[in-house]
Amino acid sequence: MTHLDIQIAVEADGWADEDALEALASRVLGAAETFLQTQEGQLFPAQPTELSLVFADDETIREINSEWRGKDKPTNVLSFPAFPLTPGKMPGPMLGDIVIARETVEREAVELDKSFDDHLTHLMVHGFLHLFGYDHIENDDAEEMEALETRILAELGLSDPYAGQDPI
8 A cells, every 4th residue: 555645747748648747656655655654664644644755857957956955957856755755754734745847867877878657666766865854974874875875766666876876
C-alpha cells in the first residue's frame, strides 16, 4: 500500500506525456517509499501524504534556484519540504515539492553516459530523500544519503550512480 499521493505538473515542453511521467514517478517513488519504510523504519501516516512533482525547464528552475537559494543558475533538481522532517519521523499530510529541469537532466545524462530515464530516476530518488530530511552538506551526511540512493536504485535495477566518485 502506498502512503504517497503524487501530484504531477508538467510545466515545460519536451517532457514525456503526463501519464508516462506519472507511471515512472509512481514506480520510482513507490520503491523509495517501500525501501525507507522496510529498511530504514521510516514512518508514514495512515492517510497518504501529498507530494508534488514538477517537471520544469532550465529557465524555471534557474528562477527558483535564484529566489530560494541565491544561486542564479539552473540545477537538476530542487526539493522543498512542506515541513522540516528528521529522517524516520512521521511526515504530515503534505510532504513537499520536487522540481526537475529537463535540459539539465538531458545534458547530465549525456555527460554521464546514462539514459535520460535512468538519470531522471536517480534525481527523483535524490529529491525524495531530501523531503525526508536527508542532505549532503557534510561528508558524513553525503555518504549516508548516497548509500541510500544507491540501495534504492539497486532495487530498481540501476547501477551505483556514485561509483568511483568522492561524496558530494
